[in-house]
Amino acid sequence: MYMDEEGTTLASEILHELKASAKRWFILAMVELVIILAMAAGIVYYLTLPVDYETVTVENEKGNANYIGNDLNGRLINGEDNGDER
16 A cells, blocks of 8 residues: 555545545535526516616607508608508
8 A cells, every 4th residue: 555754545645635626616616606696686686677668759740650561670651642552
């Protein structure tokens, strides 16, 4: 069996290093857990903030402003009669 000058065996030296390494990994895991919980709390806080929705009104003397198409990427007709029957 291998022993160094202090009389410690290889197995006890490996066990000592393993314990020190496990302690470092545990501390790292706890720090990471705290960071993840802080991020989750921040997201929940952000989602609970009040939101001020602004209402957009279009004032047009010739009529309403109407979008053509299912999305808002279509043409915009400002209430004018341009003779297009689409």
